[in-house]
Each structure stands twice: as C-alpha cells, then as structure tokens.
Amino acid sequence: MANLYKKTIIVADKQTGEKIKTLSKKWYARYIDADGIQRRVALAADKKVAQKMLADLLQKTDRGVTTDPFAEAVKIPVRVHLDEFEQHLISKNNTTEHVSQTIRQIDLYLERMRPRTIGQIDVASVEKFLTGERKKKNISLGTCNHYIRAIKSFCNWLVKSDRLARHPLMALSLYNADTDPRHARRSLEPQEFEYMLKAAEESGSIEGLVGKDRRMFYILAAWTGFRKGELGSVTLRHFKLDGEFPMLTIRASYSKRKREDTQFLHPDVVAEFNAWVDEKNPGPDEILFPVSDKTCPFERKTSVMVERDLASAREVWINEANSDAERAARESSDFLKYVDSHGKYADFHGLRHT
Numbered sequence: 001m002a003n004l005y006k007k008t009i010i011v012a013d014k015q016t017g018e019k020i021k022t023l024s025k026k027w028y029a030r031y032i033d034a035d036g037i038q039r040r041v042a043l044a045a046d047k048k049v050a051q052k053m054l055a056d057l058l059q060k061t062d063r064g065v066t067t068d069p070f071a072e073a074v075k076i077p078v079r080v081h082l083d084e085f086e087q088h089l090i091s092k093n094n095t096t097e098h099v100s101q102t103i104r105q106i107d108l109y110l111e112r113m114r115p116r117t118i119g120q121i122d123v124a125s126v127e128k129f130l131t132g133e134r135k136k137k138n139i140s141l142g143t144c145n146h147y148i149r150a151i152k153s154f155c156n157w158l159v160k161s162d163r164l165a166r167h168p169l170m171a172l173s174l175y176n177a178d179t180d181p182r183h184a185r186r187s188l189e190p191q192e193f194e195y196m197l198k199a200a201e202e203s204g205s206i207e208g209l210v211g212k213d214r215r216m217f218y219i220l221a222a223w224t225g226f227r228k229g230e231l232g233s234v235t236l237r238h239f240k241l242d243g244e245f246p247m248l249t250i251r252a253s254y255s256k257r258k259r260e261d262t263q264f265l266h267p268d269v270v271a272e273f274n275a276w277v278d279e280k281n282p283g284p285d286e287i288l289f290p291v292s293d294k295t296c297p298f299e300r301k302t303s304v305m306v307e308r309d310l311a312s313a314r315e316v317w318i319n320e321a322n323s324d325a326e327r328a329a330r331e332s333s334d335f336l337k338y339v340d341s342h343g344k345y346a347d348f349h350g351l352r353h354t
Contacts, residue, residue: 002031002058004043004050009087019090026080029054034064041072042080073163074119081118082106085157095252097229100294105150108133118158123172126151141175148174186344187353192313192336193222196306199313206308207300209291214305216276217289221351224248224263228302228348232292236277236284239265246270302348307338310346 007024027043027050041057043050073081082103089099112132113125130144151169158164188196200215209217220231230250240247246265265273282288290296314336321327334340338347 002029002054004029004047004054007087010090011087019093024087026050026083029057031057031061033057034061042076042084070163070165073158074117076117078110078115078118078121081158081163082110082154085154088157088161096233096294097292100292101146102150102153104293105147106154109147109151118164121151121155121168123169126169126172140177142177145174145177148172184342184344185350185353186340186346187350188346189335190354192310192346193218193351193354195313195317195336196309199316200305200309203309203312206305207291207302209289209300209305212276212279213289214309216273217291218306218309218351219269219272220248221348222354223266223269225352226250226261226263227352229292229294230261231289232287233295234288235286236282236288239273241265241270241274306346306348306351310336310338 004027006026007028008021009024010019011022025045027045027047028040029043029050030038030040031054033039043053085106086099086103089102094102109126109129112129115121115125126148130147133139133147134144148169152167152172155164155167155169159167197215197218200211200218203211205211206214217231220226221228224231226248233250234248238249238251240249246267247262248265249260249262252260287295291300291302293299317336318327318330321330334342339345
C-alpha cells in the first residue's frame, strides 16, 4: 500500500523564537519496494508531480526493480536535502541561532561552489571555497573552522540518514586557529565608550540602525554581556523594570547556553532605556534591535556599525587637541582605534567586556 503525505515539521517563529508545528511544503511517499522493505522518500512540492514520481516508483516495484537509496538520494537537488537537514536540526532542540548560522554557512558554500547534488560535495570544493572566502573577505582561520564544522555536520547527517554511502569530507581537517590571531579583541576604556556613544547618537543610519538606536544597543551590550543574536531577539516584553530589581531576560531559544538568561540592570541603564523607549515608542512585540536574520529579513553587520562610530568619535577627539603637538600625539595613539597597533579589534563582541 502506497500513499502520499506531508510531514509534520517543527519551525522557529521568527518573532518569538518559539518552536511551532506545521506541514512540510514537500510531499513524501510511503511504499513497499521490490525487496519488501518499506521506503519513505521525498518527492516534490507540487502534488501532481509528486503523484507521477510515486507512480514511477510503483512501476519499478511491479517490475521487480529494487531501489538503491543512495542512487535515489543523489538524484535529488542538494538544497532539498539542506531543507530537510534544517528541519532535523530544529527537531533536536538546537537554538535558533545555531540552526540559522549552520544553515547560512552551508548555504554560502552551495552558492559559491554550486554542487547540483550531494555526490558533488568533496574536499577539493570545500578547500577552494574557503580559499576564496579568505581572499575576498579576509576571514580568519577560526571562521574557516566554523564553515568546516557546519558542512561536515551536514555530511554526517547525509550518511546517517542513508543518503550517502560514505562521508566525503573525512580527510578534511580543521585549521590551526592559534596561528591566526587576527581577531584578538580588546575592550574599550570608559572614556572611549563615552565618545563612541556620543558619536553614535549624533550620526545617521548605519546598517539600517539609526544613531540613537545604536547607542542604546551598545549600552545594553556593555552592561549585560548579551551577544548580538540575543539582543537582536528582545522586545519590550523581555524587560521587567517596575520591580525592586529591574531585569532583562533572553529566551532559551535565543540564548547560546540554551536556557533562559537574565541580567539585572543598573538604575542608570534603566533610566537611559526608559528615555529611549519614550521617544521611540515601540510596540510590545516589536523587535527593538533588528540586527539578526533570525528576527528580521537580513543580517546587519555590527562590525561595520562599531568601526564607523569609533572612526567618527576618534575624529572628534583628535580635533579637540589644543596644540599641534597634542594633535600629533593623539593621531599616533590607539585611543578609539577599531584595530590598535597590536592588531586587537575593538569590535561589538569586545563591548561585552567593556
């Protein structure tokens, strides 16, 4: 007995991060093959096309043609497998941030190298992809390792789900990130932070975030230690400011530690936040800082925000010099530099330690 059906899948609500059940876009078939083995196969999103595909499978079964699951899987477009891998990650209760980042990294590899099927994924193409990204974007070896882990995890799943007979990336090793310290970070000194906040407040939009919003975003990052993706998920409902101990809570689905994280807020931060909210007047469920593609249509680069705000702040600071000698000293200083003379970055992640 054969039948078509749609899978019940779990997806993350982009507004709340909560996991909800829905039906898959693609049709699946359940049937008994010529060997008497029950098979479940992905077909197509169009029902008529799926019905024809199932009819072809049943004709092969009637003729006694056995189904090679590996051969069938290789015929399916690679992005169909990626969609199902994403559902697998979600079903395993991974955080929305982890799922989004993993799929984004694999997707970029597929976009650059264009393997049509999973059979075309190999070590050479991954190495070529990483070499290209290092030349184009100057990414670190640590970032290369994130890509390798993501693509390897996809291949692990392909093998475990009987889509590939062998792991195509077994020979691919991680890079030694210790030899590439380009992303050593530094925290900002209090005076640097104040200059940057003032520069942000007085400037226009960068990466789609206006100056006053960036200023509040930086303040919360520095005082709470929350990451970009975590702060990028918050709405007014995440704040409890009317009690004895004002606090901000990040839902488990957005927390890197996969649990609810709460940070108490200093009275000065509460005062700043309330003034900002009074002026902005956001809705209770509006994402306050839309910087992550998990909660808004696209990813916004916090590195660009911080670098440009620091550059503006540094220009102001240098122009405040009272003499040529003082100006020369300031120009040679690391104060307010995004990258200092030791190669350390004062990036958004560094704000967590400011």
